[in-house]
Amino acid sequence: MKKITIVGITGYSGLELFRLLSFHAEAEVVAVCATSHIGEKLADAVPQFEGLTELVISEFDVDLAMKNSDVVFFATSSGVSLKLALPLIEAGFPVIDLSGDFRLKNPDDYEKWYKNTAAENVYLSKAKYNLADLTTATATYIANPGCYATATLLALAPLVQENLIDLTSIIVDAKSGLSGAGKKLTESSHFVDVSDNMSMYKVNQHQHIPEIAQQLHDWNEDFEALQFTTSLIPVTRGIFASSYVKLADSVTFDTVKNAYQKCYENKNFVRIRRQLPQIKDVVGTNFCDIGLVYNEKTNILTIVSVIDNLMKGAAGQAVQNFNQLFGFAETTGLQFMPMI
Numbered sequence: 001m002k003k004i005t006i007v008g009i010t011g012y013s014g015l016e017l018f019r020l021l022s023f024h025a026e027a028e029v030v031a032v033c034a035t036s037h038i039g040e041k042l043a044d045a046v047p048q049f050e051g052l053t054e055l056v057i058s059e060f061d062v063d064l065a066m067k068n069s070d071v072v073f074f075a076t077s078s079g080v081s082l083k084l085a086l087p088l089i090e091a092g093f094p095v096i097d098l099s100g101d102f103r104l105k106n107p108d109d110y111e112k113w114y115k116n117t118a119a120e121n122v123y124l125s126k127a128k129y130n131l132a133d134l135t136t137a138t139a140t141y142i143a144n145p146g147c148y149a150t151a152t153l154l155a156l157a158p159l160v161q162e163n164l165i166d167l168t169s170i171i172v173d174a175k176s177g178l179s180g181a182g183k184k185l186t187e188s189s190h191f192v193d194v195s196d197n198m199s200m201y202k203v204n205q206h207q208h209i210p211e212i213a214q215q216l217h218d219w220n221e222d223f224e225a226l227q228f229t230t231s232l233i234p235v236t237r238g239i240f241a242s243s244y245v246k247l248a249d250s251v252t253f254d255t256v257k258n259a260y261q262k263c264y265e266n267k268n269f270v271r272i273r274r275q276l277p278q279i280k281d282v283v284g285t286n287f288c289d290i291g292l293v294y295n296e297k298t299n300i301l302t303i304v305s306v307i308d309n310l311m312k313g314a315a316g317q318a319v320q321n322f323n324q325l326f327g328f329a330e331t332t333g334l335q336f337m338p339m340i
């Protein structure tokens, strides 16, 4: 049984982490932290938790966290863990960080894309970016992948790893539900702007572009760049990523299908679907569902990947990384059917 501190409990990913970890057979949440609602019972701040917890929201105290828990989860806005987590890194204390602060190896990339000063290299180098379906968490500081990056990388992994496509041809058009934007209300997140609507945002400027590129380049050093766009759609949860690539010379659709089967055959949370997947197929689950269609006339392969941004895109994958880190069965606390 591992004792857990969650920082960022009042946010959407923090609440989702609490939902998962409260009924996890190997976890006990011992502290929940934020900067608002300090001293208030969690069940008062979040009334839907009434009768489910006696925990009180506190300010994050790094010494107390290390004394009373075995691992800290940061579900905080970007720019927070890069300050608060430094003593944990120095102590080699286990951390799972859902934010983007430790995902990029090059601090210049973080400064460019997140428009903030990066953590120093000495700290960044201790973090391991772990896409939990493809590698196993081992380092004590786990940088949990971003939501769009997860859907995109799982869609492209077999193609890029096995060199099956023209690496200059990758176009990804990804769409997210509103919970991906976090709880802070902005002009663009009003019901009136989001419902019955769809809008593209951060075109060529999305902070997941360098994260995706970093991982694709690690898999295949010939990869240089991709076209990546993000849109907001009127659903609460879910990412729908459509990726388009040209197959390399003499690569057939059968070869491609075999590569996906091989890559994901023993994976608990990636399903290669016979029909094209929809967002509702994965809402409430930790699955990434993938569907493939090939057009012989254009030589273009369409890959559809869907995830629940709060599950596989955030808290679900974080729990998967937690399970791996501590040697629990990977599916512990994560076995859910999709919600209708």
Ligand SMILES: NC(=O)C1=CN([C@@H]2O[C@H](COP(=O)(O)OP(=O)(O)OC[C@H]3O[C@@H](n4cnc5c(N)ncnc54)[C@H](OP(=O)(O)O)[C@@H]3O)[C@@H](O)[C@H]2O)C=CC1
Residues within 6 Å of the ligand: 007, 008, 009, 010, 011, 012, 013, 014, 033, 034, 035, 036, 037, 060, 075, 076, 077, 078, 080, 098, 099, 100, 145, 146, 147, 179, 180, 181, 182, 183, 184, 309, 310, 313, 314
């Ligand atoms: N939402 C999603 O689908 C995904 C989110 N992420 C990433 O996960 C992180 C959390 O996202 P999300 O839940 O959407 O964000 P929210 O904006 O909903 O929540 C942010 C949380 O961080 C807390 N917080 C902010 N500053 C501090 C601080 N200094 N000390 C302690 N707590 C603090 C806030 O609490 P308070 O208001 O009380 O200060 C709040 O609980 C972000 O980095 C996000 O980019 C990653 C993948 C998907």
Ligand SMILES: CC(=O)N[C@@H](CCC(=O)OP(=O)(O)O)C(=O)O
Residues within 6 Å of the ligand: 078, 098, 099, 100, 145, 146, 147, 176, 177, 178, 179, 180, 181, 182, 207, 208, 230, 232
């Ligand atoms: C719908 C929506 O606004 N989504 C957010 C996802 C934010 C996120 O997850 O940010 P990091 O992974 O970089 O921490 C966005 O596109 O910026």
